[in-house]
Amino acid sequence: MAKVRAGTLLHGVLHVTIFEADNLYVNDCCNCFPKLSEETFSSGKVGGCRIYTTINLGSTIVGRTRSVNQNEHFNFQWHQSLRIYTAHIASEVVFHIKEDDTIIGAKVIGRAYFPVEELVNGENKDRWLQILNKKHKPLKARPRIHVKLQFFNVTKDINWSQGIKSLDFAGLTHSYFPQRSGCRVTLYQDTHIPTTFFPEILLTKGRYYELHQCWEDIFDAISKAKQLIYIAGWSLCTKITLVRESTCKKQESSDLNLTLGELLKKKASEGVKVLMLIWDDRTSIKWLRNDGVMTTHDEDTESYFDGTGVHCVLCPRNPDKGESLIQGTEVATMFTHHQKIIIVDSDVPNEKSDSRRRILSFIGGIDLCDGRYDTPFHSIFGSLGTVHHNDFRQPNFEGASIDKGGPREPWHDIHCRLEGPIARDVLKNFEQRWRKQGKKDVCLVEIDSLVDTFVPSSLDKFPEDDEEIWNVQLFRSIDGGAALGLPNSEEEVARSGLMNEKEHIFDCSIQNAYITAIRRAKSFIYIENQYFMGSSFGWNSGNLQVQEVGALHLIPKELSLKIVSKIEAGERFSVYVVIPMWPEGIPESNSVQSMLSWQKETMDMMYIDIIQALRAKGITADPKDYLSFFCLANREKKNDGEYKPSKHPQYDSDYNRAQQARRFMIYVHAKMMIVDDEYIIIGSANINQRSMDGARDTEIAMGAYQPYHIKRNEPNRGQIHGFRMALWYEHLGFLDGSFLVPQSLECVRLINNISTKYWDLYCSETLDEDLPGHLLSYPIKVTESGNVTTHLGVEHFPDTKARILGSKSELPFLLTT
Incomplete structure (x- = not known):
């Protein structure tokens, strides 16, 4: 010890x-x-x-x-x-x-x-x-x-650093939802994949990884629903179109040009039960919203569907019982419903008739709203005259608009489709939320009573001899203020892994899933997340009352302790973390600067742990050989025929400087972790206290693996491996043989060197060609003591006056952690 x-x-x-x-x-x-x-x-x-x-x-x-x-x-x-x-x-x-x-x-x-x-x-x-x-x-x-x-x-623990050792692995024990077998998972990077993006990634048995179209598949699922369409989201914009590229494989549909709002109204008019739970942003903290932390279309969405067959409920984040009056007010005004889920009925595979139905679901990081449509190319100027002309989004600059031109804010995200028994668990989550906060006079579809229509849940499984089946488990951050039907008895609460604090029952299984997955990890972990802050109990700040900050979730500390254990054992281990250059919003604002300061404290803690472990073993090494942080960005040269704005940004502004330099960050909105190419977590939860707490923002995620690849005593070359390699191809612009062994020094040093080169090109005074890749080394250096600082003369993000390491603010800790 x-x-x-x-x-x-x-x-x-x-x-x-x-x-x-x-x-x-x-x-x-x-x-x-x-x-x-x-x-x-x-x-x-x-x-x-x-x-x-x-x-x-x-x-x-x-x-x-x-x-x-x-x-x-x-x-x-x-x-x-x-x-x-x-x-x-x-x-x-x-x-x-x-x-x-x-x-x-x-x-x-x-x-x-x-x-x-x-x-x-x-x-x-x-x-x-x-x-x-x-x-x-x-x-x-x-x-x-x-x-x-x-x-x-x-x-x-028998699973410590062992990965998933056998087919007897039962997933996260003490959890509300059990692990389900006989499922299928489809993984999505970004909302659309053009035919020109085609990495050749070899999988098991000589097969190649197949890319999938997220919003096309969602459009197809909604279009073909016959009984129900349930949607829960942080935001939903009725004006967007899901399918925009001329290469769409479903061009035969006459509904392709419909907006999302028109599509949902059409399905309701056909007799499909369309129910929506959209977060009701009832906060009165206008100065925070102006910072760009929270902007939704909740009121517009409700008005659009008023008087139609679509039942849209604006759903406030209500406090649960057991919270004090002050705590309840904090929950109601500072926290959100952050789940992003779609549930539809679908046809049954391999049946000639579509009269029998099953449940299909989508979860992940992507809301059905403006600014989310993007491709792995993440153009910041080139698409302004086409697919992004009517979907321009740039909340990081005051007064930004399509009339003033780019750069737009490109959007990188991850989502998934779930089939089989796991889809019923996503349905149960929605049903619990609807019964708690939905319209009392609008009933859910009772699928268990429609025995002639819906396949029984016991039969809604893919065959065990299918090499592409998955074992999947659903996790949540949620409490009794948002879901009806959580257990009340102390025995059932404990068995389900829930917490009962002062009569406040809540589920924090997403955090528990991350913790146990990190503890199982053998060789490497790859993370993409919108935020990275936490484990404040381990921060080393001398003048900060870290217990008051309250960012107490364990994930960053678990990562550093995993690395420390591998250093002590003399084994290689690498952690790669991809985050945005800064949290979305005006980068100089109090809210963004505060979050960057918590991020800096978190990095400090992790690197200090690593350096102390290296010293204890007498090893001289770069701590970035074990833990590396990256961000995504793009830079485009000017092309003939490019969209020409009719107006210009204010002269001495971040907006104008970024426009002149032809560069901007790619906003990382993904919430994903891959462990050893064996196990993957995807959902709506960020790596911050809001998402991981269980009693703050409501969240949903899934953890999954393919049993076939567990049985093989070989490196994992299944869908998770293919997905990671496709992401790395998107971010780096190439593939390399060392990527097959991410924990190796060869791999981590290659990626660190390339990402440093891309950062230098991004910051260069000259621009001769487009940036060859998007993965930039995060602009920090690590001192000999493990503290994080900036490179000499580089204290601010390019084109801004925003400090890279952030600064403390007077904002409530609850808002920014």
């Missing part, structure tokens, strides 16, 4: 059971005075208040119990067990006993302490602990709390 700074590293799973507390006196819980009866007051015991307990590692809360009242024996009983993923340094497990105040929050009554050093050997510890005040003095009548603890070190 590694000793680091003050304390012991607890990396694994901590099992905690809180049984009961006794002898809590009224003077120890002074907020309860107004609630006490005379009998209770005279007894000197806590009466009418509700009490809960938090479990802390150091100053970090890692778990909470539900709130309970005092029983007739004058004590408080929980009998609640928690299973907590840990990657924290601490000397003590601290139990904070608190009074639950539904108005302002909580008041600490007392604290109990358990030394971490007694847990490291994995023994089960059952003990009564004395409850003390903040000066470590006993409270009146010496109250106690009864707890049981057991720590399971990550290295004792």
